[in-house]
Amino acid sequence: MLEKMTWVSPGEIEARSMEIISGEMPSGDWTDGELAVVKRCIHTSADFDYAKNLYFSPGAVDRALSLLRGGVTIVTDTNMAAAGINKAALTRLHATVRCFMADADVAAEAKERGITRAIVSMERAAALEEPVFFAIGNAPTALVRLYEMITSGEFVPAFIVAAPVGFVNVTEAKELIRSLDIPCIIARGRKGGSNIAAAICNALMYQI
């Protein structure tokens, strides 16, 4: 079995993988920047459904690149998504990633108010002074809280990557975000995850 494997460097493996993905994926009317995001989501999951379910608001990639070039603060709803965002790329762009989910005071406040930690985390992010680029890969309640704060006029996120995975309230929460006039990239339907949220951020950063 070992001798059947082709030995290539990690860089070559990625290039060949992207060739295979291009060869097997359906054609679409993506811009080059959007296509890079679609392909990286497939690369991360080996799941070609991401060629069907990714939504880009008009000009979303250009807006995201502009924010990332400006060293934006990315806020995730899991430490796993934060861990998956490429640190070398972040450093190069002077961008940072933050996640409030594991903070002791977030857990305490969530318990006291009887709400999810994800909701409290979004409120923490909204209280930051700088523009916030959200990368949400887990909690539909995070998206719902963002929706509430946006529609009430309390807060305007700079960008939302909306990619929670799941079977209950997930599809609906992502459609709430899609209904807003906020630049966004959304993995519609059930699929997504912390890995997909991170992959979308990485696919954007790698274009700069």
Next chain:
Amino acid sequence: MLEKMTWVSPGEIEARSMEIISGEMPSGDWTDGELAVVKRCIHTSADFDYAKNLYFSPGAVDRALSLLRGGVTIVTDTNMAAAGINKAALTRLHATVRCFMADADVAAEAKERGITRAIVSMERAAALEEPVFFAIGNAPTALVRLYEMITSGEFVPAFIVAAPVGFVNVTEAKELIRSLDIPCIIARGRKGGSNIAAAICNALMYQI
């Protein structure tokens, strides 16, 4: 849209999600312990292919539970997988998770030898004194190095979760592990990922 969402607690959401998964997945001849792993992989990805591609070596779940009850050291090949493994469950079991990938000396050695950091990381793990439970979600070269060390008699891992995702050498590397007489759970084919490797570990720990 908001009013169409059903408001339930995170615990209830998980229970309902698992019901939906049970209702939509094919039947199989899994043990209860194996079924819990399959369902959690689907829960993590919303991808029902995990009902087809998960391989369990004979008695794998029982062996894994015994190791985890004994407070085993889990070694991952990404910080993302390490971040995805439930910390409360680890603490409860006195188990630990380690990842050598971001260590400066691992990067330096990989560069000097012209090999991947994943290979060096597996060698670091093999040098640990305690039994090692591997959770590999990214690098096929990690699996190949484990295969080499096992077949040469240098090292015997306690358990291998083999779940890299990808298009080049990934399927083959997982089949190498499957050919060995080492307790393992494998996501066969292209699919897998750090999220899946973590989900498999969590599904096992949640059974204890």
